Amino acid sequence: MYSSRLALLFILLVVTACKNIEPPKMGIIPQPNEINYQEGAFTINDKTVIVVENNIEAKQLANGLGSFLKDKFNLTLEYSTTAQDNAIHLIKTSRDGDYGAYNLNIGKEGVVIEGSTDQGIYYGLQTLKQMLSPKANIKEPLLNYVHVNDAPAYKWRGMMLDVARHFVPKDSIKKVLDILAMHKMNKFHWHLVDGIGWRIQIDAYPELIKKGAWRKVKGDKKPWEDFEATYRDSSSAVYGGYYTKDDLREIVAYAKERYIDIIPEIEMPGHSEAALQCFPEFSCDTDLITGVYCAGNEGTFEFLQNIISEVVDIFPNEYLHIGGDEVGKESWLKCDKCKKRMQQENLQTAEELQSYFVSRMEKYINTKNRKLIGWDEILEGGLPERATVMSWRGFAGGIEAANAGHDVVMTPGDPLYLDHSQGKSEYEPPSWGGYNNVLKIYDFNPVPKDIAPDKKHHILGAQGNLWTEQVKSLSHIQYMMLPRISALSEAIWTKAEKKNREHFINKLDVHFDRLDEMGYNYSGSSLxxxxxxxxxxxxxxxxxxxxxxxxxxxxxxxxxxxxxxxxxxxxxxxxxxxxxxxxxxxxxxxxxxxxxxxxxxxSTGFGDQCKVTYSNAYNETYGGGGDKALFDNKFAIARGDDPSWQGIKEKDFEVLIDLGSVNELSYVGLNFFQDIGATSVMLPTKVIISISKDGENFKTVLDEAIATQEKREPIIKTIKSNFDKQDVSHIKIIAKNRSVLPEWHIRKGPAWIFVDEISVK
The missing domain is CATH 2.60.40 (Immunoglobulin-like)
Known part of the structure; x- marks a missing residue:
């Protein structure tokens, strides 16, 4: 279709690639696997033409580039199917290449982007757009001569977003997809169903969105505490939302234009309270609806198969996620129907019953020309023949599955859970779980050394997971994604030997401007x-x-x-x-x-002179660093698993501090922790601080009752005493423990006190 003149242009561009000039600071993320700069630059002007093949997808790609140049530089370019100078050529080649591979060449005659697939051309355009942004740095569409030869290291480069805990509107989902697309990510795992929310319209069972998509709001309880599905027009306050089939098809089409596959997740056999409160007949024959489907009820399988038949009609991509994680199996062992099923199928354990459940659903999913994928718990009791495993509880499940010949997507909570905190500051927005910063994600390698060499091809790639227990808005979603998704994109697009941590850090300086220009709320935690x-x-x-x-x-x-x-x-x-x-x-x-x-x-803590005597020993598991922990200048963050917290169970925190010498002081302060939502740690009921010059006669400088706070979010409360400057050699601190958790607490049993860092001046 194209002239020999264009072919010659391409050859010349490639030949000149042998001279690599120091690259300008473009901040291309993810890093191309081969990029060579030459002397010279090409400027896109109003005479430049976009040359493209005459097919629908190619035209869409060309139109997208045209809109970008119009918005960014107010350039309106014409389109052509004829090769020429001063042009941007988008070429689909017949040459073999990795799926998503592309070449980008810029020389005197213009720009050539070619790929063996339209997806490859799309990725080449993403690189070109990054070369032309942000406008704060690129005042005019001037492009250095360059040759880029690029392809993804892994097939699966994704992110999971949970919309069950907090519903995310359709337009916000599109903005999430835009972020993934600019980073050349190609999988969007959509967690549409969970115990506390059903978000997808199913015509065969309208009750799922009439009731299952809404929940009663119960004071300051977390959504999963005493969950109760209800109707939108209920007399009580309700919360929720759902996507119609039209919404879903619109989003699928939007993702397809960005070469992103959507993988829907329909949870089973656990995490299904919302569905089972709508259809309790599919729960086990016990006194309580547990959120686990009855594995002995034939109606359960008919129900789920009918749902799947509608789901696959909406989502055309090859995978369907069935969850399969954290299945409480106690109800199965008490249920007569499940016991009978186990006898009929000669199953010895509840794990084997789970394997039966998953295998049976896999067979049905396969009849719909789809592949089953599930969390690594589906390994329990035996993995279905063709199932793909998503390894989230570390690497072990993925290693086991890959070595057994199953495909695997690596998504370990450490470091790929994006709901975890990315900074240590007390000003961070709410998060869940551990601590995963940007560089921890950048250094991630999806292929552990324990996988046999001939099984490494079973590692399809990786994805980051964003659960939304604490994330309620698009702004917060963007904050948790960026710039961590930037780090992940390079970790799984760029070949390991081509990655360069220092270079990535420097590129972020440009990328921050790019994100600012796009209006994204990215995190500054790494700074x-x-x-x-x-x-x-x-x-x-x-x-x-x-x-x-x-x-x-x-x-x-x-x-x-x-x-x-x-x-x-x-x-x-x-x-x-x-x-x-x-x-x-x-x-x-x-x-x-x-x-x-x-x-x-x-505080100085008075160095080695200081001695701390405890009336009640701290717990060995929560030692905070030992007897010197209270003066080690390591401030704990608002997380119960921070190793700097020192914990006392049930008893009072009571210490005598010998400063080793007499010092003029006017201040004593220390921090306490509380996290009702996730721990048994509560603030003390009273704090008493006393000081002494001789270690025998003490003067009380603080006697403060601490008001009970029922707030579920983590709290760090600083208790401090300011007093007239005086000589002090000893400090006594008593923090009263309530001993037993109050009746309203979500847990039962003894209360803990967590304390950290005594400061004096």
């Missing part, structure tokens, strides 16, 4: 100041070092309690101190603050 403290025993001086995860940009600080500005002291080396300091530090990018501030009082 929030962090610290470490060391003590020089010889000079008796403390050294405070400041840094951030990416080691980018300026950190400015104050020691007088004021907020840092660009006129504040620039951090250039360790801050030495011998008396307590009140640090307030902030990172600045292009003269503007980014991330969160670091606000801490760093």
């Amino acid at each position: 929030t100041p962090d610290y470490d403290v060391s003590y020089n025993k010889v000079n008796k001086v403390f050294n405070l070092r400041l840094h951030n995860e990416l080691d980018l940009y300026e950190i400015r600080y104050t020691l007088d309690g004021s907020n840092p500005t660009m006129q504040s002291e620039l951090y250039s080396g360790p801050i030495e101190y011998t008396t307590a300091i009140e640090l307030n530090a902030m990172c600045f990018r292009n003269g503007e603050p980014i991330g969160f501030p670091l606000k801490k009082m760093f």
Whole structure:
């Protein structure tokens, strides 16, 4: 179709690739596997033509590029099917290549993007667009001569979004897909169904969206606490939402234009309270609807098969996710129907019954020309013959499945759960689970060494998972995605030997501008100041070092309690101190603050002189670092698993602190933790602080009752006492434990006190 002149152009472009010039700072993410720059530049102008084959997909790609250039540079380009100079050529080749592979060449005559598939051309266009953005850096459409030869390292590059806990509107889903597309991600795992919400219209069972899509709002209880499905027009407050089939088809089409496959998840056999409160006849014959489908009821399988038949009609891609995780099997062992099923099928354990359930559903899914994929619990009792495993509880399930010849998508909670916190600041928005920062994700390798060499091809790739227990808005979704999805995209697109952590960090500087231009709410956690403290025993001086995860940009600080500005002291080396300091530090990018501030009082703790005596021993599991933990200048964050918390179970926190010498003090403070939603840790009911000059006669400087807070979110409460300056050698602190959790608490049993870092000045 194209002239020999164009073929010659392509050859010349490739030949000139042998001279690689230092690349400009373009910030292309994910990093192309081969990129070679040459001297010279091509400028797109109003005479430039977009040359494209005459087919529907190619025209859509060309139109997308035309709209981009119009919006970005106010250029209206003409289209042609004839090869020519001063043009952007989009070419679908007949040559073999990896699915999604592309070549991008820029030379004197113009731009050539070619791929063996339309998807490859689309990815080439994403690279080209990044070369032309953000406008803050690229004032005109000028492109350095370059040759790019690129292809994805893995087939599966995805993200899961949970919309069951908090419904996400259709337009917000599209914006999530836009973020994935710009990073060349190709899978969107859509968690449409869970115990507390059914989000997909099923014509055969309208009750699922009439009732299952809505839940009663019960005070400040979490959605999963005492969950009760209800109707939208209920007299009580309700919360929820669902997608119509038209909504779903619209989103599927939107994703297809961006070469993203949508994998719907229909949970079974567990996590199904919403469905079973609508259809209790498919629950086991027990007194309680547990959220687990009855495996002995033939109606259960008919119900789920009817649902699947409608789901596959909406979603055309090859995989259907059935969940299969965290199945409480107690009801099966009590249910007469399930017991009978086990006898009929000669099943010895509940795990084998689960395997029967999953295998039976897999056979039906296969009749619909779909592949079953599930969380790694589907390994329990034996894995169905053709099932694909999504390994989330670490790598073990994925290793077992791959070595047995099954395809695997690696998605371990550490580090790929995007609902986990990405920063340590107390100002971070609510999160769930552990701590996964940007570089931890960037360093992720989907193929563990324990997989046999001849089985490595079974690792399809990886995905990040964003559960929404704490995430209720598009803005918060974007915050949890970015820039971590940027790191993940490079971890699974770029070949391991081509990855460069330092280069990626530098590219983020440009990418932040790009994200700003697009209006995305990305996280600055990786730029929030962090610290470490060391003590020089010889000079008796403390050294405070400041840094951030990416080691980018300026950190400015104050020691007088004021907020840092660009006129504040620039951090250039360790801050030495011998008396307590009140640090307030902030990172600045292009003269503007980014991330969160670091606000801490760093006490001397009086070095090795200090001795702490406990009336009640702290728990060994929650030792915080031992007897010196309360003066180690390591401040715990608002997470119960932070190792700096020191825990006392049931009894009072009561310590006597010998400072080792007499010192002039006017302040004593310390931190306590509470997290009702996830732990048995509560604030103390009272705190008493006393001081003494001689260690025998004590004066009370604080006797404060602490009000009970029923707030479910984590709390760090600082208790402090300011008093007239006086000589002090000993400090006594008593924090009263309520001993037993109150009746309204979601847990039962003994209460804990968590304490951290005593500061004095």
